[in-house]
Amino acid sequence: MKTLSLAPAALRRPCDPTTLSFQTTADLPDLANFIGQPRAYRGLELGSEVTGLGYNIYVMGLPASGRTTLSREYLEQKAATLPTPQDLCYVNNFTDPHEPKALPLPTGRGTEFRKDMEALLTRGEQEIQRAFNSDEYSKEASRLADDLQKNREAALSRLQAYAAKYNFLIARTPFGFVLVPSVDGQPLKPEEIEKLAPENLEKLKELELKVSAEVKKTLEKVREMERTAQETLHELDTRTALFVVEHLVDSLREKYTGLDQILAYLNAVQKDIVENVDPFRADPNQQGENVASLRETWLKRYTVNVIVDHDGRKGAPVILETQPTYQNLVGRIEHEMVMGATRTDFTMIRPGALHRANGGYLILPIREVLINPYAWEGLKRCLRDGSIRLVELGNQLGLLSTTTLEPEPVPLNVKVILVGTPLLYYLLQQYDEDFPKLFKVRAEFTSQMDRTPATEQEYALFIRSVTLENHLAPFDRTAVARIIEHGARMVENQNKLSTRFGKIADLVREAEYWARKTNKESVAAEDVQRAIEEGIYRSNLLEERLQEMIVENTLMVDVEGTAVGQINALSVLQLGDYAFGRPSRVTATAQPGRGGALDLERKAELGGPIHTKGVMIINGFLGGRYGHEKPLTLSASLTFEQSYDGVEGDSASAAELFTLLSALTGIPLRQDLAITGSMNQHGLIQPIGGVNEKVEGFYAVCKEKGLTGTQGVVIPASNVRNLMLRAEVVQAVADGKFHLWAIKTVDEGLEIFTGMEAGVRGADGTYPEGSFNQAVVEKLEAFGEAVKEKKNGNSSEESEEKKS
Numbered sequence: 001m002k003t004l005s006l007a008p009a010a011l012r013r014p015c016d017p018t019t020l021s022f023q024t025t026a027d028l029p030d031l032a033n034f035i036g037q038p039r040a041y042r043g044l045e046l047g048s049e050v051t052g053l054g055y056n057i058y059v060m061g062l063p064a065s066g067r068t069t070l071s072r073e074y075l076e077q078k079a080a081t082l083p084t085p086q087d088l089c090y091v092n093n094f095t096d097p098h099e100p101k102a103l104p105l106p107t108g109r110g111t112e113f114r115k116d117m118e119a120l121l122t123r124g125e126q127e128i129q130r131a132f133n134s135d136e137y138s139k140e141a142s143r144l145a146d147d148l149q150k151n152r153e154a155a156l157s158r159l160q161a162y163a164a165k166y167n168f169l170i171a172r173t174p175f176g177f178v179l180v181p182s183v184d185g186q187p188l189k190p191e192e193i194e195k196l197a198p199e200n201l202e203k204l205k206e207l208e209l210k211v212s213a214e215v216k217k218t219l220e221k222v223r224e225m226e227r228t229a230q231e232t233l234h235e236l237d238t239r240t241a242l243f244v245v246e247h248l249v250d251s252l253r254e255k256y257t258g259l260d261q262i263l264a265y266l267n268a269v270q271k272d273i274v275e276n277v278d279p280f281r282a283d284p285n286q287q288g289e290n291v292a293s294l295r296e297t298w299l300k301r302y303t304v305n306v307i308v309d310h311d312g313r314k315g316a317p318v319i320l321e322t323q324p325t326y327q328n329l330v331g332r333i334e335h336e337m338v339m340g341a342t343r344t345d346f347t348m349i350r351p352g353a354l355h356r357a358n359g360g361y362l363i364l365p366i367r368e369v370l371i372n373p374y375a376w377e378g379l380k381r382c383l384r385d386g387s388i389r390l391v392e393l394g395n396q397l398g399l400l401s402t403t404t405l406e407p408e409p410v411p412l413n414v415k416v417i418l419v420g421t422p423l424l425y426y427l428l429q430q431y432d433e434d435f436p437k438l439f440k441v442r443a444e445f446t447s448q449m450d451r452t453p454a455t456e457q458e459y460a461l462f463i464r465s466v467t468l469e470n471h472l473a474p475f476d477r478t479a480v481a482r483i484i485e486h487g488a489r490m491v492e493n494q495n496k497l498s499t500r501f502g503k504i505a506d507l508v509r510e511a512e513y514w515a516r517k518t519n520k521e522s523v524a525a526e527d528v529q530r531a532i533e534e535g536i537y538r539s540n541l542l543e544e545r546l547q548e549m550i551v552e553n554t555l556m557v558d559v560e561g562t563a564v565g566q567i568n569a570l571s572v573l574q575l576g577d578y579a580f581g582r583p584s585r586v587t588a589t590a591q592p593g594r595g596g597a598l599d600l601e602r603k604a605e606l607g608g609p610i611h612t613k614g615v616m617i618i619n620g621f622l623g624g625r626y627g628h629e630k631p632l633t634l635s636a637s638l639t640f641e642q643s644y645d646g647v648e649g650d651s652a653s654a655a656e657l658f659t660l661l662s663a664l665t666g667i668p669l670r671q672d673l674a675i676t677g678s679m680n681q682h683g684l685i686q687p688i689g690g691v692n693e694k695v696e697g698f699y700a701v702c703k704e705k706g707l708t709g710t711q712g713v714v715i716p717a718s719n720v721r722n723l724m725l726r727a728e729v730v731q732a733v734a735d736g737k738f739h740l741w742a743i744k745t746v747d748e749g750l751e752i753f754t755g756m757e758a759g760v761r762g763a764d765g766t767y768p769e770g771s772f773n774q775a776v777v778e779k780l781e782a783f784g785e786a787v788k789e790k791k792n793g794n795s796s797e798e799s800e801e802k803k804s
Contacts, residue, residue, distance in 0.1 A: 071443070144236070459497065667772065
């Protein structure tokens with residue numbers, strides 16, 4: 001059987017620009033919906049609309065798949081139809097300042113309320129100073145002071161008369177009143193008191209005790225008068241302050257009628273101002289700097305700290321937090337240094353992304369959440385509790401002992417959307433018991449979609465959206481067609497298109513750049529091609545160096561002639577976002593023995609497990625095909641020549657089999673060909689990845705060394721649909737300078753490489769004479785005889801030794 005080479009039409013599926021229903025993207029409407037992501041759309045729809053604990057969303061997809069942008073755009077459309085959430089403020093807790101109160105307000109009224117409170121303080125301060133400086137207040141205060149003074153003097157006068165009645169004078173000292181004995185109104189000297197007769201001295205002490213009791217009683221009455229006067233004055237201050245403040249607060253009560261929390265706070269403000277009116281009475285212009293600073297600090301207790309303001313917003317918020325630290329998620333409490341110590345208050349509370357997104361949607365990159373300490377645990381705690389509790393990390397970990405705040409928790413009603421890779425999703429599902437409970441919805445972004453006329457039209461709509469967003473020139477339909485072809489190349493499938501729209505958008509921007517360099521009004525196919533080629537050139541330095549080494553024969557790869565036990569295999573090197581194909585020489589040796597095929601890469605610990613499995617499959621194939629009647633008597637070794645790093649994958653297993661059979665039979669293999677493809681134990685060729693890069697890699701080497709018209713690549717038949725080769729390679733095939741063959745079995749490949757018929761086993765278990773398989777059988781039989789003779793020879797020698 002003869003395997004025909006592939007026709008040029010099979011090597012690439014072009015996009016005919018004439019099938020596109022526009023001249024340039026400027027003729028197209030705006031992009032309205034998702035492109036090629038129905039599964040992700042349904043996940044976002046379910047997660048955004050279903051209420052209940054845990055219906056948050058994990059958006060799964062590869063980077064540059066548009067997962068973040070498309071999710072945000074969808075949620076913004078959804079959020080526009082939802083009510084705008086309330087504003088949020090923190091205010092002082094006059095009962096316990098260390099536990100500030102959370103105060104929700106209707107949308108857009110947070111700033112308004114703050115300004116109303118500032119106006120209340122300003123006007124209240126002016127009115128209070130005016131009231132306390134008024135003649136009415138001064139007269140009443142003076143009257144109370146005069147009454148106190150008259151009553152105090154009357155009591156002291158009575159006390160003086162009482163003491164004089166018993167010949168005592170009352171002397172005032174810094175430490176209080178002292179009784180001094182007297183005669184005729186003159187105080188006795190201490191030495192005169194000592195000269196008194198004992199009975200007179202005893203009587204003097206009795207009188208002193210009696211008068212002292214009266215002094216104590218009188219002084220208690222005086223203190224009671226002072227307390228009463230002070231209380232009366234305080235009542236006067238309270239009445240005066242209440243008279244001034246109450247009507248100011250009443251106007252706010254009327255304005256915020258129906259808002260119970262606001263009214264309760266206004267009541268607390270009124271009560272606190274009335275009870276602490278002194279800071280309002282003082283004229284700030286007549287105070288020193290320190291006193292003024294203390295006064296300003298005191299008045300901050302009435303400030304309204306608006307941490308979330310939705311004024312002007314239409315719909316619910318959609319917040320994308322790209323730096324999801326613990327503080328950026330749940331908020332933080334700032335501190336200031338004063339006299340070498342830190343202090344804080346409710347005005348230093350700052351919101352987190354959860355506060356800003358409350359009532360809407362919060363989009364978070366899960367990788368950044370996980371790598372920021374305590375961010376993931378803080379987020380889960382808020383979702384579990386249904387509230388945002390602001391706890392400082394230092395206090396939570398016991399690292400700080402400074403005074404801080406414990407703000408009132410805020411009820412949480414938010415949909416959290418995590419954006420990440422499939423790997424992180426499955427790891428969290430496996431190892432985090434909270435994750436499945438809190439993120440019940442998965443919205444999976446695929447990396448490819450079917451290639452149909454409808455999806456090609458959607459590609460054009462996406463290109464238009466990128467040009468509009470970035471203010472770029474329009475793309476004509478040849479440029480759109482070239483990008484569609486590139487989208488198919490990205491997923492290596494003629495019938496699919498890439499949905500990694502981030503990379504497509506990059507190509508659009510770069511193509512427009514090259515068009516603008518040549519002063520074009522619209523972008524054409526050659527500009528897109530230029531952008532693709534420039535991108536390759538920026539990345540393929542190593543590829544060029546390897547090709548130079550092959551051309552210089554530093555890396556030995558033949559592209560002409562034939563050789564025994566040697567073949568060209570193909571591999572792909574991935575360097576970041578750039579991949580290229582590289583031909584490698586695979587060699588084999590074979591000799592009689594029972595060791596089977598030995599993988600030298602594995603022996604040298606350079607081969608990976610999948611490559612080792614491929615060599616084991618080769619052993620299984622050899623035994624299954626050639627070892628039915630007799631055990632195989634073969635020892636062989638396989639290796640990638642000039643390979644100094646790891647070898648992994650099974651895409652070279654067909655090449656390894658071919659070179660092993662060549663070494664076994666001595667039949668040469670064509671060196672102007674290369675092959676890629678894995679195989680199973682039954683000799684069927686299986687598909688591999690990177691087929692385009694592999695074909696183009698070998699073509700580039702052949703081109704550098706000189707195209708002969710016989711060179712080509714053998715690929716699995718199941719990879720034909722993956723071919724989206726560069727135009728240069730397709731043209732070379734069309735010109736007969738290069739060839740591709742697609743095979744389904746190892747026998748088809750052997751016929752191409754040897755020019756011999758592979759041969760099919762007959763009913764008697766033999767292969768046709770002159771066939772490749774017959775040559776293998778004959779050589780294995782010869783190996784078997786050689787092993788048998790060696791074994792018999794060893795047995796004879798052992799017998800002779802025993803006799804002697």
